[in-house]
Amino acid sequence: MILVTGATGQLGGSVVENLLKKVPASEVAVLVRDAAKAEHLAAQGVDVRVGSYFDKASLASALQGIDKVLLVSSNDFNDRLGQHKNVVDAAKNAGVKHILYTGIALKDINTSPLKPLFGDHFETEDYIKASGLTYTFLQNSLYFEVIPQFVGASVLETGVFFPAGEGKVAFASRQELGEITATILTTEGHENKTYPLTGSEAYSFAEIAAELSTLSGKNVPYINPEPAAFEGALKQFGLPDVIVLMSVLFAAAVKNGDFDQPSPVLENILGRKTTTLSPFLKEAFALETV
Numbered sequence: 001m002i003l004v005t006g007a008t009g010q011l012g013g014s015v016v017e018n019l020l021k022k023v024p025a026s027e028v029a030v031l032v033r034d035a036a037k038a039e040h041l042a043a044q045g046v047d048v049r050v051g052s053y054f055d056k057a058s059l060a061s062a063l064q065g066i067d068k069v070l071l072v073s074s075n076d077f078n079d080r081l082g083q084h085k086n087v088v089d090a091a092k093n094a095g096v097k098h099i100l101y102t103g104i105a106l107k108d109i110n111t112s113p114l115k116p117l118f119g120d121h122f123e124t125e126d127y128i129k130a131s132g133l134t135y136t137f138l139q140n141s142l143y144f145e146v147i148p149q150f151v152g153a154s155v156l157e158t159g160v161f162f163p164a165g166e167g168k169v170a171f172a173s174r175q176e177l178g179e180i181t182a183t184i185l186t187t188e189g190h191e192n193k194t195y196p197l198t199g200s201e202a203y204s205f206a207e208i209a210a211e212l213s214t215l216s217g218k219n220v221p222y223i224n225p226e227p228a229a230f231e232g233a234l235k236q237f238g239l240p241d242v243i244v245l246m247s248v249l250f251a252a253a254v255k256n257g258d259f260d261q262p263s264p265v266l267e268n269i270l271g272r273k274t275t276t277l278s279p280f281l282k283e284a285f286a287l288e289t290v
């Protein structure tokens with residue numbers, strides 16, 4: 001039996017959707033905080049187990065009878081390492097054989113501006129290794145889907161305003177990450193492996209602006225502001241402090257080259273070419289080539 005956590009979220013939801021194309025629903029369980037959000041899965045025969053990363057007792061019972069668990073990293077930064085440790089401990093105690101963890105693909109966390117936010121992904125990996133459980137680390141690239149969040153809905157009018165310099169990102173589509181994760185969960189040979197699940201091509205934000213120009217027929221410039229000016233502009237928009245901080249750190253990490261590690265791993269496991277920038281932007285911004 002395979003259990004997927006975060007199944008009410010976007011990545012976990014895609015993993016379960018793809019798993020159900022590969023194995024019978026009777027072999028799939030999910031951990032959710034709110035069973036009402038997983039009624040569509042229960043209706044298909046998925047074993048819906050209720051629990052929270054914060055609640056050790058709920059995890060102890062949710063992980064009974066599970067062979068493989070996919071731990072989708074929490075989106076709650078309040079002691080995220082502690083949350084993940086609770087799942088690892090419960091998996092070990094319940095006799096789970098193999099744990100897969102969705103971390104982040106970063107060149108070197110120790111030199112990354114994102115260390116304060118994402119150091120816990122690597123600490124989670126260290127904790128899993130020390131647990132003695134068989135592991136697979138799925139180091140996910142930045143999703144293509146974050147681009148609209150970084151550039152804003154009015155990008156065609158405002159231009160791409162993001163202090164990432166010439167830094168590039170080997171984006172991956174969340175849907176394709178879901179599919180590849182389901183493949184890894186249902187095939188052999190991934191024991192004790194670490195996969196950087198990054199796209200095969202990396203793009204700069206200047207290239208994103210250029211592609212938006214081509215697709216829209218408008219002049220969409222790339223503006224590379226000073227980080228302080230960027231931070232000030234986001235604050236002026238009234239964005240919450242945590243979003244401002246994350247945006248500033250992400251931009252600094254892109255500028256630092258932290259996400260510039262294209263790799264063939266996704267394509268090799270999927271057995272086909274992965275999504276590229278142009279079709280993603282076309283769909284995300286509802287553009288037709290002019």
Ligand SMILES: NC(=O)c1ccc[n+]([C@@H]2O[C@H](COP(=O)([O-])OP(=O)(O)OC[C@H]3O[C@@H](n4cnc5c(N)ncnc54)[C@H](OP(=O)(O)O)[C@@H]3O)[C@@H](O)[C@H]2O)c1
Nearest residue numbers: 006007008009010011012033052053073074075141142143
């Ligand atoms: N690579 C990237 O570009 C990128 C971007 C965004 C996030 N991420 C990371 O990747 C993860 C998956 O991405 P996503 O887009 O699927 O995120 P998402 O849609 O926000 O889903 C997060 C999932 O985690 C569950 N969750 C949160 N706290 C939990 C807890 N205490 N106990 C049990 N479940 C909990 C949520 O459950 P509820 O439905 O109950 O809230 C939800 O199912 C995120 O959580 C985040 O760590 C990566």
